[in-house]
Amino acid sequence: MAANKEKAVRKDQAGAKDVVRVTFLGGLGEIGRNCMAIEQDGRIIVIDAGLMFPEPMMYGIDLILPDFRWLIDRRDRVDAIVLTHGHEDHTGALRYLVKDVNVPIYGSSLAIGFARHRLTEARVARDLDFIEVADGERRRIGPFDVEFIPVTHSVPSAHALAIHSRVGVIVHSGDFKLDPTPIDGRRTDLSRLSALGDEGVALLLADSTNAEEPGFTGSERAVGGALRRVFLERPERRMVVACFASHIHRVQQIIDVALEQGRRIALMGRSMEANVKLARKLDLLHVDAADFIDVETISRYQPGEVCVICTGSQGEPLAALSKLSRGDAKFMRVGADDTVVLSSHPIPGNEWSVGRVIDDLHRAGTEVVHSEHEPVHASGHARQGELRTYHQLLKPRAFIPIHGEYRHMVHHVALAASMGLDQRRILLCEDGDQVEVTPAGIRRSGQVPAGFHYIDGSAGDLDERPLEERRMLAEFGVLLISAGVDARRHVLSQPVRVTARGWFDGESDRDLIAAVTNEVNDALQDAVREGRYDESSLNKVVQRAAGRLLGQKFRRQPVLLPAVIVLE
Numbered sequence: 001m002a003a004n005k006e007k008a009v010r011k012d013q014a015g016a017k018d019v020v021r022v023t024f025l026g027g028l029g030e031i032g033r034n035c036m037a038i039e040q041d042g043r044i045i046v047i048d049a050g051l052m053f054p055e056p057m058m059y060g061i062d063l064i065l066p067d068f069r070w071l072i073d074r075r076d077r078v079d080a081i082v083l084t085h086g087h088e089d090h091t092g093a094l095r096y097l098v099k100d101v102n103v104p105i106y107g108s109s110l111a112i113g114f115a116r117h118r119l120t121e122a123r124v125a126r127d128l129d130f131i132e133v134a135d136g137e138r139r140r141i142g143p144f145d146v147e148f149i150p151v152t153h154s155v156p157s158a159h160a161l162a163i164h165s166r167v168g169v170i171v172h173s174g175d176f177k178l179d180p181t182p183i184d185g186r187r188t189d190l191s192r193l194s195a196l197g198d199e200g201v202a203l204l205l206a207d208s209t210n211a212e213e214p215g216f217t218g219s220e221r222a223v224g225g226a227l228r229r230v231f232l233e234r235p236e237r238r239m240v241v242a243c244f245a246s247h248i249h250r251v252q253q254i255i256d257v258a259l260e261q262g263r264r265i266a267l268m269g270r271s272m273e274a275n276v277k278l279a280r281k282l283d284l285l286h287v288d289a290a291d292f293i294d295v296e297t298i299s300r301y302q303p304g305e306v307c308v309i310c311t312g313s314q315g316e317p318l319a320a321l322s323k324l325s326r327g328d329a330k331f332m333r334v335g336a337d338d339t340v341v342l343s344s345h346p347i348p349g350n351e352w353s354v355g356r357v358i359d360d361l362h363r364a365g366t367e368v369v370h371s372e373h374e375p376v377h378a379s380g381h382a383r384q385g386e387l388r389t390y391h392q393l394l395k396p397r398a399f400i401p402i403h404g405e406y407r408h409m410v411h412h413v414a415l416a417a418s419m420g421l422d423q424r425r426i427l428l429c430e431d432g433d434q435v436e437v438t439p440a441g442i443r444r445s446g447q448v449p450a451g452f453h454y455i456d457g458s459a460g461d462l463d464e465r466p467l468e469e470r471r472m473l474a475e476f477g478v479l480l481i482s483a484g485v486d487a488r489r490h491v492l493s494q495p496v497r498v499t500a501r502g503w504f505d506g507e508s509d510r511d512l513i514a515a516v517t518n519e520v521n522d523a524l525q526d527a528v529r530e531g532r533y534d535e536s537s538l539n540k541v542v543q544r545a546a547g548r549l550l551g552q553k554f555r556r557q558p559v560l561l562p563a564v565i566v567l568e
């Protein structure tokens with residue numbers, strides 16, 4: 001009897017407490033600003049805090065962050081931030097988050113090294129507690145035991161996380177591919193993942209970036225072979241290779257190929273120099289100091305004697321490659337003796353900027369080799385074949401796709417279902433969704449604000465409104481409409497004047513401005529006749545009259561700046 005009673009009490013406690021809540025703050029529905037919170041007994045750990053780069057239509061926007069308000073409101077309950085790896089879409093928003101949520105930051109030595117460097121640059125690193133973890137390590141973090149499982153990706157030392165909770169193991173895949181021949185020999189730990197699968201995985205959260213792509217992502221090692229061939233065919237030319245500065249294994253392969261040919265290495269771009277320095281210090285990049293030359297001395301060498309490794313493979317306007325393409329780089333000019341290799345693939349949204357850089361390089365007479373000519377790039381994300389293997393090993397009881405545009409996640413859902421997982425155990429979530437994990441399964445439990453948080457480098461934080469205004473300014477221009485009203489004589493003392501910016505000088509726009517002038521003049525005359533003399537209501541009269549005419553008759557919505565002055 002006593003035993004039964006005890007069991008009932010235990011069950012009741014368990015019933016109340018056997019819940020883990022997952023809150024998605026970013027990365028579900030976009031590539032970027034990855035961030036989620038996992039919560040048990042009221043304690044929270046944050047996984048990743050990434051940024052996203054803006055689309056061309058987001059005028060003046062430099063960065064997009066997750067909306068951290070939900071986390072900031074609960075800052076007393078947050079125990080830690082855990083980084084899966086060192087990419088910006090997972091770490092780039094840290095410098096904004098740690099201002100309000102100052103908790104220990106866990107990650108591999110490289111992820112911590114990258115993050116610490118960025119936070120130091122932003123002058124927010126001083127009081128922060130960085131905790132480096134080793135491959136396979138299992139740590140008590142907040143209410144959870146968190147295990148760091150090695151995975152292969154386009155940055156070294158990436159991890160999947162096995163979060164041991166009261167409702168079972170939650171596996172967060174991190175960004176990964178299953179590269180059987182990685183440069184550093186550090187493979188995705190399939191045997192550990194498979195052991196977790198045998199023990200039972202309550203929930204799998206997995207990278208969806210390449211879920212639309214059939215087959216398998218090529219090994220990073222194959223890129224080395226392609227680079228070697230491109231170099232061998234051009235012994236007399238100066239080779240300039242652009243890639244992500246965090247892609248240490250790519251940098252290693254470029255260096256190895258260049259050194260085989262007796263070339264010296266010059267680095268261009270601040271982040272390339274900083275990351276190479278850090279990776280050498282951590283023994284993740286192997287090259288002698290004597291193999292480097294200063295880019296300032298590059299003109300002393302024959303083209304065939306050097307290889308430049310630079311940033312800017314995404315066409316970023318301020319990065320080294322863009323400067324080279326425009327002839328703006330300090331110590332070097334590219335021309336007919338150079339071959340530029342883009343060892344990268346444009347991230348969606350960057351195609352246009354990359355195209356412009358390639359055009360400018362051609363204009364300078366430079367040869368350009370990119371991934372559509374030669375296989376000089378491999379993705380860091382698993383394709384369908386690898387994802388199937390992953391699901392098969394982990395045999396999760398429930399699944400939620402993460403890290404992808406909406407269509408990628410839809411394809412990942414279909415893939416999970418094709419592996420035999422019951423549709424009711426798969427949730428397609430988006431930013432802001434909350435999910436509860438219990439021993440019985442998963443269910444949606446709520447929603448939190450998770451819109452885009454825009455950062456304009458010169459203006460600071462922005463919400464959607466000024467951005468909408470910038471879009472309208474860009475699309476329709478602006479009309480300044482001024483007039484003067486004499487309150488004593490009940491007349492317009494200054495005629496209505498319309499000044500346009502972003503409008504054409506041509507006839508149609510001139511006619512339109514004349515029509516606006518007439519319409520506003522009539523509306524103001526009527527208002528004055530009715531005895532209305534306060535500036536704000538007269539400004540509204542102007543706004544309404546011009547807005548109606550332009551919108552209804554001409555389908556235009558310029559930003560309207562009414563400026564009526566009343567003389568008393």
Ligand SMILES: [Zn+2]
Pocket residue numbers: 085087153154175380
């Ligand atoms: Zn990544």
Ligand SMILES: [Zn+2]
Pocket residue numbers: 034087089090175403
């Ligand atoms: Zn990522």
